[in-house]
Amino acid sequence: MCGIVAYVGSSNAIPILLDGLNRLEYRGYDSAGIAVARAGGIDVRKAVGRIANLAAEIQKSPVSGTVGISHTRWATHGAVTRENAHPHTDKSGRLHLVHNGVIENYQTLREQLQERGHEFHSQTDTEVLAHLVGEAFDKGGARDSAALVEAVRAALRQVIGTYGISVVHADVPGMLVGARRGSPLVLGIGKHEHFLASDVSAIVSHTREVVYLNDYEIVALQADGFEISTLSGSGADFHVSTVEFDAGSVEKGKYPHYMLKEIHEQPNTVRDAMRGRLSAEEATAILGGLNMTNADLRAVDRIVLAGCGTAFHAALAGEYILESLAHIPVECEFASEFRYRNIPFQRDTLVFVISQSGETADTLAALRESRRKGHRTLGICNNVASTIARESDGGVYMHAGPEIGVAATKSFTSQLTIFVLLGLLLGRIRHLSHSDGLNIISELEKLPDLVARTIELETQVAAIAKKYAKANNFLFMGRQAHYPIALEGALKLKEISYISSSGYPSAELKHGVIALITEDTPSLFIAPQDAVFEKNISNIEEVKARRGPVIAIGTEGDTALAKICDDVILIPEAPHYLTPILATIPLQLLAYHIANELGCDVDKPRNLAKSVTVE
Ligand code: F6R
Numbered sequence: 001m002c003g004i005v006a007y008v009g010s011s012n013a014i015p016i017l018l019d020g021l022n023r024l025e026y027r028g029y030d031s032a033g034i035a036v037a038r039a040g041g042i043d044v045r046k047a048v049g050r051i052a053n054l055a056a057e058i059q060k061s062p063v064s065g066t067v068g069i070s071h072t073r074w075a076t077h078g079a080v081t082r083e084n085a086h087p088h089t090d091k092s093g094r095l096h097l098v099h100n101g102v103i104e105n106y107q108t109l110r111e112q113l114q115e116r117g118h119e120f121h122s123q124t125d126t127e128v129l130a131h132l133v134g135e136a137f138d139k140g141g142a143r144d145s146a147a148l149v150e151a152v153r154a155a156l157r158q159v160i161g162t163y164g165i166s167v168v169h170a171d172v173p174g175m176l177v178g179a180r181r182g183s184p185l186v187l188g189i190g191k192h193e194h195f196l197a198s199d200v201s202a203i204v205s206h207t208r209e210v211v212y213l214n215d216y217e218i219v220a221l222q223a224d225g226f227e228i229s230t231l232s233g234s235g236a237d238f239h240v241s242t243v244e245f246d247a248g249s250v251e252k253g254k255y256p257h258y259m260l261k262e263i264h265e266q267p268n269t270v271r272d273a274m275r276g277r278l279s280a281e282e283a284t285a286i287l288g289g290l291n292m293t294n295a296d297l298r299a300v301d302r303i304v305l306a307g308c309g310t311a312f313h314a315a316l317a318g319e320y321i322l323e324s325l326a327h328i329p330v331e332c333e334f335a336s337e338f339r340y341r342n343i344p345f346q347r348d349t350l351v352f353v354i355s356q357s358g359e360t361a362d363t364l365a366a367l368r369e370s371r372r373k374g375h376r377t378l379g380i381c382n383n384v385a386s387t388i389a390r391e392s393d394g395g396v397y398m399h400a401g402p403e404i405g406v407a408a409t410k411s412f413t414s415q416l417t418i419f420v421l422l423g424l425l426l427g428r429i430r431h432l433s434h435s436d437g438l439n440i441i442s443e444l445e446k447l448p449d450l451v452a453r454t455i456e457l458e459t460q461v462a463a464i465a466k467k468y469a470k471a472n473n474f475l476f477m478g479r480q481a482h483y484p485i486a487l488e489g490a491l492k493l494k495e496i497s498y499i500s501s502s503g504y505p506s507a508e509l510k511h512g513v514i515a516l517i518t519e520d521t522p523s524l525f526i527a528p529q530d531a532v533f534e535k536n537i538s539n540i541e542e543v544k545a546r547r548g549p550v551i552a553i554g555t556e557g558d559t560a561l562a563k564i565c566d567d568v569i570l571i572p573e574a575p576h577y578l579t580p581i582l583a584t585i586p587l588q589l590l591a592y593h594i595a596n597e598l599g600c601d602v603d604k605p606r607n608l609a610k611s612v613t614v615e
């Protein structure tokens with residue numbers, strides 16, 4: 001969603017800010033803006049649409065300076081207009097502010113400010129914040145950095161909602177202020193320069209030394225130093241971390257799109273999800289991050305998995321994997337529903353929240369609600385510095401590296417891999433024998449190669465994509481653990497190609513879906529050689545009987561599918577708990593190549609944001 005990049009140092013801020021914004025493009029936005037301090041004042045440039053438009057605006061009417069804030073906006077309050085784009089200013093016009101998050105009581109605050117003579121020029125909640133800080137600063141009298149921090153503190157105390165902000169004031173040159181509550185903000189430490197960003201990937205090309213701010217913290221930064229305090233006014237302890245990845249990990253490299261790069265990374269990312277976590281000696285998985293003893297794990301009699309979007313689909317597949325390997329009842333919940341439901345949980349319920357970004361507002365709220373109820377709540381996250389990673393009682397990191405493509409790909413297969421590890425660990429504490437455990441480990445060790453072989457099907461999948469790219473409607477079907485994979489395939493396609501697509505358990509066909517079958521509606525069946533293969537064949541026959549085109553994903557060596565389907569993609573043979581991972585890959589490639597064929601912006605699909613930090 002929205003992005004923040006800010007800089008204070010001795011270099012020209014403009015290229016640094018624009019480069020940072022470009023690196024945040026993937027998060028989704030619809031307008032952008034910049035405010036740069038110069039002697040005696042601040043210059044602002046804004047543009048609707050792409051960052052290139054903002055760059056063109058700056059070229060038309062150049063600005064320069066060594067201190068600046070910038071923003072990409074994803075509209076929540078008010079239409080996509082220049083006026084609503086950030087930065088916003090206060091009554092004096094000397095303070096400028098960018099904001100991620102939502103100010104829930106902005107309407108009340110706005111009315112109060114209007115009564116005190118403030119005029120507003122946008123429909124945003126953010127403008128209220130700018131006026132509040134400006135008013136507090138002007139009331140204070142002093143025009144120095146301490147006064148600006150105090151003004152930010154005073155303003156934020158009145159606010160209900162979430163924020164990550166950065167503020168610059170013409171009367172306090174050489175200084176920026178940042179603050180966060182519920183919206184990530186990271187401080188980058190350079191040599192005689194400092195950075196602020198909502199996502200570390202925006203600044204990692206300048207520094208890997210960072211401080212992840214906590215909620216209710218305020219940072220004042222200058223070229224030669226920074227100070228972190230809390231909203232209540234006390235000093236804050238902080239920890240300087242080194243970013244795990246380098247600038248190269250957030251580049252496309254030889255690939256035309258991040259999504260394709262990330263699909264191709266999967267042999268490595270599934271390997272990284274398992275690295276150091278398999279013990280042949282104990283024939284089990286070692287997941288120390290869970291912070292639970294075997295006795296604790298043995299006592300678990302129910303598991304709840306919560307997430308949104310792709311992470312929710314991973315949870316649904318995880319349900320099958322955990323139930324079959326560990327024989328523990330599992331339930332999946334949309335995180336957005338979980339937070340408002342009052343589910344009667346047994347005492348020994350273990351809750352996992354699943355989130356690539358670790359910042360999804362609904363998933364974070366589910367985590368907090370579950371912990372509030374006293375359940376041990378663990379996270380399965382990719383972003384190790386995320387709020388979910390920090391607030392959960394423990395968990396498992398994906399170690400998949402930054403995922404930039406808006407459509408989640410490698411994070412999904414990492415999540416599935418982690419569910420197999422969890423199934424192995426919990427199963428070994430229950431009914432799986434030593435040799436069962438060794439068997440699973442040996443299959444897991446083959447997984448990266450099987451994933452690599454599946455990716456080699458790309459040329460074939462691309463040809464199929466070309467054939468069906470003009471379809472207006474697509475159906476995806478599968479049974480058991482492949483039903484969530486069908487959902488995920490449908491989600492990938494609709495997200496990046498805008499083709500209406502939906503996923504179903506194959507047997508649901510007869511209960512209504514079959515009404516959609518026409519000669520122009522392709523159905524994709526995930527039908528590997530498994531216990532329900534024959535059932536899938538019957539469902540395929542039902543579609544073919546109505547002249548519906550069928551693409552099938554089967555197992556290498558299969559000859560039955562080719563006899564009845566229009567197109568067949570054969571993936572390597574694997575045990576039932578790994579096939580969902582392999583079956584996912586052709587679906588990712590299909591969506592990618594269809595979207596590409598249609599000329600869609602694969603990495604930045606319309607209306608979507610990479611990390612959904614508002615409810
Ligand atoms: C789909 C997609 C979204 C995310 C969802 C949750 O391709 O990217 O559906 O999966 O917004 O995001 P995280 O995993 O970051 O919580």
